[in-house]
Amino acid sequence: MTDRCDLLITDIGELVPVAPPAGGAGPWRGELDDLPAIPAAAVAVTDGRIVALGPEAEVAAAFAPDETASAGGRVVLPGFVDPHTHLPWAGSREREFEQRLAGHTYAQIAQAGGGIRATTRAVRQASLDELVAAALPRLARMLAHGTTTAEAKSGYGLALEPERRQLQAIARLGELQPIDLIATNLAAHEIPDERRDDRAGWVRELCDTILPELRGDAEFCDVFCEDHVFTVEESRAILGRARELGYGVKLHADELVPTGGAELAVELGAVSADHLACTGPGGIEALAASETVAVLLPGTSFYLRKQDHAPARAMLAAGVAVALATDLNPGSSLTESVPMILTLACLQLGMTPAEAIVAATRNAACAVGRGHDRGSLEPGKLADLVVWDAPSWRYVPTHFGVSLVHAVFKGGREVYRRGGRE
Numbered sequence: 078m079t080d081r082c083d084l085l086i087t088d089i090g091e092l093v094p095v096a097p098p099a100g101g102a103g104p105w106r107g108e109l110d111d112l113p114a115i116p117a118a119a120v121a122v123t124d125g126r127i128v129a130l131g132p133e134a135e136v137a138a139a140f141a142p143d144e145t146a147s148a149g150g151r152v153v154l155p156g157f158v159d160p161h162t163h164l165p166w167a168g169s170r171e172r173e174f175e176q177r178l179a180g181h182t183y184a185q186i187a188q189a190g191g192g193i194r195a196t197t198r199a200v201r202q203a204s205l206d207e208l209v210a211a212a213l214p215r216l217a218r219m220l221a222h223g224t225t226t227a228e229a230k231s232g233y234g235l236a237l238e239p240e241r242r243q244l245q246a247i248a249r250l251g252e253l254q255p256i257d258l259i260a261t262n263l264a265a266h267e268i269p270d271e272r273r274d275d276r277a278g279w280v281r282e283l284c285d286t287i288l289p290e291l292r293g294d295a296e297f298c299d300v301f302c303e304d305h306v307f308t309v310e311e312s313r314a315i316l317g318r319a320r321e322l323g324y325g326v327k328l329h330a331d332e333l334v335p336t337g338g339a340e341l342a343v344e345l346g347a348v349s350a351d352h353l354a355c356t357g358p359g360g361i362e363a364l365a366a367s368e369t370v371a372v373l374l375p376g377t378s379f380y381l382r383k384q385d386h387a388p389a390r391a392m393l394a395a396g397v398a399v400a401l402a403t404d405l406n407p408g409s410s411l412t413e414s415v416p417m418i419l420t421l422a423c424l425q426l427g428m429t430p431a432e433a434i435v436a437a438t439r440n441a442a443c444a445v446g447r448g449h450d451r452g453s454l455e456p457g458k459l460a461d462l463v464v465w466d467a468p469s470w471r472y473v474p475t476h477f478g479v480s481l482v483h484a485v486f487k488g489g490r491e492v493y494r495r496g497g498r499e
């Protein structure tokens with residue numbers, strides 16, 4: 078007796094579901110040096126979702142597919158979820174790269190009017206169509222590196238209308254290409270140039286106008302809580318208001334100096350606390366006892382030449398749910414590549430390949446509230462999966478600066494194949 082299915086993906090050399098032993102929607106916690114893998118496997122898909130997976134002999138006997146696709150003996154992993162990007166921007170900041178090489182810090186450049194404020198000037202000049210056109214090639218590169226879902230923040234408008242335009246660009250980009258996009262309102266990314274003498278007024282405008290006006294355009298709200306940007310008190314006020322309005326909350330916390338941002342994220346019930354390069358033992362303890370996912374961004378500490386790396390090993394040992402993201406943006410982490418982030422997570426944060434892959438799939442899905450339907454390969458979840466030209470899953474983080482992605486399936490549809498169809 079066989080069931081019909083839309084698609085059967087066969088000849089998978091090694092299938093790594095990244096499913097927690099007990100199932101469910103929550104993140105993996107704790108240290109990990111291995112991942113269960115199924116050799117000679119197949120995946121059956123119907124209506125964009127996985128209906129069965131396991132040894133090919135069993136799955137192929139149980140399903141009569143409308144279509145088949147061979148993985149050619151390759152490795153298959155869940156599609157990456159990139160839970161922290163600043164995707165829709167205009168302009169570029171290559172001169173700041175040179176300034177940093179000459180010894181200027183990110184904070185010094187920002188205080189002199191560069192950094193986020195420089196990109197804000199470019200975004201305010203850009204039309205919706207220009208923002209969309211600038212972001213499409215970034216999304217194509219993300220897909221070619223195995224990303225199937227990404228969070229995308231506004232935060233370079235710093236006033237109602239340009240913030241709205243960035244969020245509209247995210248919505249349109251979600252319709253124009255295969256990667257699912259989850260929008261975050263990050264209007265509280267900086268103090269705009271014209272409000273430098275009126276911080277309190279800017280915080281009021283965020284709470285009274287910008288957050289309520291843009292509620293329908295973003296699922297999450299985020300704040301850059303940092304020395305010289307928003308204080309812990311200001312961040313608490315903004316995100317408290319965001320919560321009242323029904324946004325899920327996120328926080329850029331402890332990136333450049335320790336501020337107590339991790340503790341604040343936990344206090345607010347944030348879905349994630351991001352960066353955490355300078356988080357101390359108190360923050361780790363608070364995160365471990367919470368549902369807040371720690372999103373680590375090793376691309377940023379690498380790109381800013383920081384010696385402070387997020388204390389990933391202490392977090393994993395304490396039971397914090399750890400995720401990884403690119404932080405894709407024009408100034409502090411200019412990369413679309415999650416595989417590059419895996420390599421940095423292993424080499425600079427001391428994570429194992431198993432921990433890094435869990436952090437970029439299952440736990441990353443939890444960091445954007447999507448643990449129930451993606452981030453792992455299980456019956457009922459989306460058939461978002463990536464076919465790798467690699468001898469084993471362990472190989473993926475070892476080969477850096479290139480994409481080893483052979484093909485990407487999004488909702489059971491092949492949306493990318495290296496060099497086109499064979």
Ligand code: NIG
Pocket residue numbers: 163192193196301329332377404406407408409410
């Ligand atoms: O996550 N930290 C704040 N925001 C970004 C940087 C954005 C920029 O420099 O344009 C980040 O690193």
Ligand code: FE
Pocket residue numbers: 161163329404
């Ligand atoms: Fe960021």
